[in-house]
Amino acid sequence: MATIYEKKGRYDDLKLSSKVFFANKSAVAGLIIFAIYLGIGLTMQLAPGLLGVQDAGLAANPACILQSPTCAGLLPTAPSSAHLLGTAQVNGIGDVDLLDLMMKAIRVDLALSFFIVLSGAAIGTVLGVVSGYAGGLVDEAMMRVTDIFFTIPYLVLALAVGFILGRTLENMALSLVVVWWPLYARYARSLTLSTKEMTFIEAARASASGRAKILFRHITPNVLPPIFVQISLDVGTILGIFASLAFIGFLPSTANVPELGYIANQGLTWGLIGYWWTVVFPGIAITLFALAVNLMGDGFRDVIDPRRRS
Numbered sequence: 171m172a173t174i175y176e177k178k179g180r181y182d183d184l185k186l187s188s189k190v191f192f193a194n195k196s197a198v199a200g201l202i203i204f205a206i207y208l209g210i211g212l213t214m215q216l217a218p219g220l221l222g223v224q225d226a227g228l229a230a231n232p233a234c235i236l237q238s239p240t241c242a243g244l245l246p247t248a249p250s251s252a253h254l255l256g257t258a259q260v261n262g263i264g265d266v267d268l269l270d271l272m273m274k275a276i277r278v279d280l281a282l283s284f285f286i287v288l289s290g291a292a293i294g295t296v297l298g299v300v301s302g303y304a305g306g307l308v309d310e311a312m313m314r315v316t317d318i319f320f321t322i323p324y325l326v327l328a329l330a331v332g333f334i335l336g337r338t339l340e341n342m343a344l345s346l347v348v349v350w351w352p353l354y355a356r357y358a359r360s361l362t363l364s365t366k367e368m369t370f371i372e373a374a375r376a377s378a379s380g381r382a383k384i385l386f387r388h389i390t391p392n393v394l395p396p397i398f399v400q401i402s403l404d405v406g407t408i409l410g411i412f413a414s415l416a417f418i419g420f421l422p423s424t425a426n427v428p429e430l431g432y433i434a435n436q437g438l439t440w441g442l443i444g445y446w447w448t449v450v451f452p453g454i455a456i457t458l459f460a461l462a463v464n465l466m467g468d469g470f471r472d473v474i475d476p477r478r479r480s
Contacts, residue, residue: 187473197469203462211277246437246445256447258437268447272455274428279459282339283409286346291401293347294354299393301355302362303385313359316352324349328415337422339429342415346408357400361393399470406463413456430456 192198246268249256255268301312319327331345365371366389374384413431415421421432430452437448 190473191469194469194472196465197472200462200465200467200469203458204466207276207280207459207462210273211280213273246448249447255451258433258448259439268433268451271428271433272430272452275430275433275452276455276459278339278427278429279409279412279456282343282412283405286343286350286408286412287401287404289347290350291354291397291404294351294356295358295393295397297351298355298358298360299362299385299390302359303366303381303389309359312355316355319349319352325411325415328411329420332415332420337420339421339427342412342420346412350404350408353404354397354400358393358397361396362389365389365392395474399467399474402463402470403467406460410456410460413452 246259247253247257253267253269255272258266258268258271297312301309327349328342328345331348332342335341335344366384371384371388374388379388409430413429413434416429416431417435417438419435421427421429421435434449434452437445437452
């Protein structure tokens with residue numbers, strides 16, 4: 171059980187961390203934007219029918235086909251008081267309010283981005299810490315496996331895995347997990363190698379602490395803070411990559427899923443100049459989120475920087 175002094179130390183550490191983070195105004199701005207996105211995602215999760223868009227996909231209208239429009243009112247309409255961001259046409263669906271559709275897409279993109287990054291980080295961190303601490307043949311074998319993944323451009327590998335498994339949102343997420351864990355394995359290994367040479371680890375060995383205790387009580391807690399900062403940065407990166415894959419056609423044109431890249435892809439069918447809002451607004455949503463998490467990441471980096479805490 172933690173003593174009163176340990177509890178006070180943790181409180182003081184949290185207070186100092188908060189002070190350092192909130193001193194960075196751009197990080198605070200990023201946090202506010204991120205909170206808005208997260209609030210939209212949670213709202214859509216708690217009330218999936220709020221926007222009138224089916225949870226499993228979008229309500230199909232077979233009479234509406236982008237390439238040969240046959241139903242009335244199929245053309246997208248410009249932003250107005252009735253539709254703040256205008257309307258979009260998704261293949262096989264017809265007229266959809268773009269703001270409503272983007273809010274639904276934010277929930278999907280956030281959920282899949284966190285799944286990809288957290289899964290990749292968990293796998294890579296465990297392998298990297300074990301590899302760096304064990305050394306020898308274990309380290310050599312694990313690093314050679316990661317090298318195999320690094321020799322192939324991750325977008326190409328993600329596309330290959332996705333096309334083998336099938337062109338769906340779930341398979342696209344799994345393909346990105348496959349290519350993302352080696353990044354964390356390398357990073358966690360480098361952090362472990364530097365941490366295990368520190369004086370307090372030598373002191374732990376001198377006090378006859380076991381290998382498991384050193385690994386889980388001393389090394390891993392010191393490796394995790396930089397990993398968390400990297401996670402905060404990668405969520406925005408992954409969302410951009412995920413949306414890019416959907417935009418360039420990873421998902422079939424008949425997928426009918428609320429996803430920002432897919433929405434922009436469908437909007438591009440109408441031409442960027444005449445119906446610019448169908449592409450520009452989803453693109454702004456992706457860019458703004460990536461910017462927000464990068465600003466937050468800078469703030470978290472300040473928090474773990476000893477020079478900023480002195």
